[in-house]
Amino acid sequence: MVRKPVIVVHGGAWAIPDDLAESSKIGVKNAAKCGFSILASGGSSMQAVESAVRMLEDNPVFDAGHGAVLNANGDVELDAIIMDGKNLAVGAVSCIKNIANPVMFARTVMEKTPHSMLTGAGANTFAERMNIDKVPTDELVTENATKEWEKYQLYKQSVTSLFNTEKMHDTVGAVAIDSEGNLSCGTSTGGITNKMVGRVGDSPIVGSGAYADNFCGAVSTTGHGESIMKVTLARLVLFNMQRGETPQNAADHALEYMKNRVHGSGGLIVVSKSGEWAARFSTKRMAWASAENNLLTYGLNPGETFQETLDP
Numbered sequence: 569m570v571r572k573p574v575i576v577v578h579g580g581a582w583a584i585p586d587d588l589a590e591s592s593k594i595g596v597k598n599a600a601k602c603g604f605s606i607l608a609s610g611g612s613s614m615q616a617v618e619s620a621v622r623m624l625e626d627n628p629v630f631d632a633g634h635g636a637v638l639n640a641n642g643d644v645e646l647d648a649i650i651m652d653g654k655n656l657a658v659g660a661v662s663c664i665k666n667i668a669n670p671v672m673f674a675r676t677v678m679e680k681t682p683h684s685m686l687t688g689a690g691a692n693t694f695a696e697r698m699n700i701d702k703v704p705t706d707e708l709v710t711e712n713a714t715k716e717w718e719k720y721q722l723y724k725q726s727v728t729s730l731f732n733t734e735k736m737h738d739t740v741g742a743v744a745i746d747s748e749g750n751l752s753c754g755t756s757t758g759g760i761t762n763k764m765v766g767r768v769g770d771s772p773i774v775g776s777g778a779y780a781d782n783f784c785g786a787v788s789t790t791g792h793g794e795s796i797m798k799v800t801l802a803r804l805v806l807f808n809m810q811r812g813e814t815p816q817n818a819a820d821h822a823l824e825y826m827k828n829r830v831h832g833s834g835g836l837i838v839v840s841k842s843g844e845w846a847a848r849f850s851t852k853r854m855a856w857a858s859a860e861n862n863l864l865t866y867g868l869n870p871g872e873t874f875q876e877t878l879d880p
């Protein structure tokens with residue numbers, strides 16, 4: 569049966585300041601368009617998700633790839649995941665350095681190793697073997713990331729208290745269903761500013777930062793990693809859907825549970841096996857966009873939805 573392809577992307581759930589609002593919206597719209605053009609020409613959801621996330625990683629507005637935030641040593645350590653809902657194949661990388669497109673590398677781990685996740689120095693050694701381009705750290709670091717890091721050094725605030733103010737940049741992701749009904753998801757992040765060296769967040773953890781299963785749906789999450797891991801947010805949304813909830817209700821109930829149970833804020837995008845989708849968040853803002861039926865839908869503030877026709 570031929571399905572109606574859909575892609576949804578996000579650029580992170582946090583208190584996006586007004587001076588980044590417009591560029592965040594433009595960034596997610598372009599990524600959704602890029603992913604949808606692949607789906608519309610018969611490409612796979614895996615390819616669409618990878619391409620959309622790569623575009624977000626290349627955009628310095630977002631905390632992933634170029635634009636990643638800095639750890640306590642002022643260094644960049646990146647996490648990413650990609651998952652194929654057809655066979656539950658998953659590839660993830662954590663604490664990697666000097667790689668501009670961690671999501672592409674996560675796909676290499678999925679396709680070229682018998683493992684699901686590679687981390688740290690071992691992952692970087694494998695990247696070299698696979699001829700994945702290396703970039704100098706300086707190329708990934710933006711002026712904003714440096715300023716944010718300097719501010720946190722100055723006040724020596726704890727990562728937790730800072731995150732609860734929702735001031736942290738956070739994560740990019742995409743979910744898609746293609747015309748064959750295959751679902752995929754991908755998530756990529758620099759994590760949270762001033763994180764301990766070696767800290768791994770939710771993003772590369774299967775079931776927390778992302779999950780895709782053709783029998784149900786695909787999810788990519790964003791927000792406070794330690795909270796997301798405690799409630800396995802991505803899998804929780806799909807669990808709610810398996811119990812009969814719509815994607816929107818499943819997402820809202822999962823975010824509500826995370827807030828009540830562990831006081832965590834965040835956001836997520838979800839698409840079901842029938843192509844129904846939702847973009848929901850409990851933070852002040854989240855940039856998101858979806859593309860289907862030549863229609864681009866996007867938003868940033870709670871309850872806000874804009875629509876544009878996509879060029880054929």
Ligand code: GLY
Nearest residue numbers: 759769791792793
């Ligand atoms: N959600 C991204 C992180 O906490 O690392």
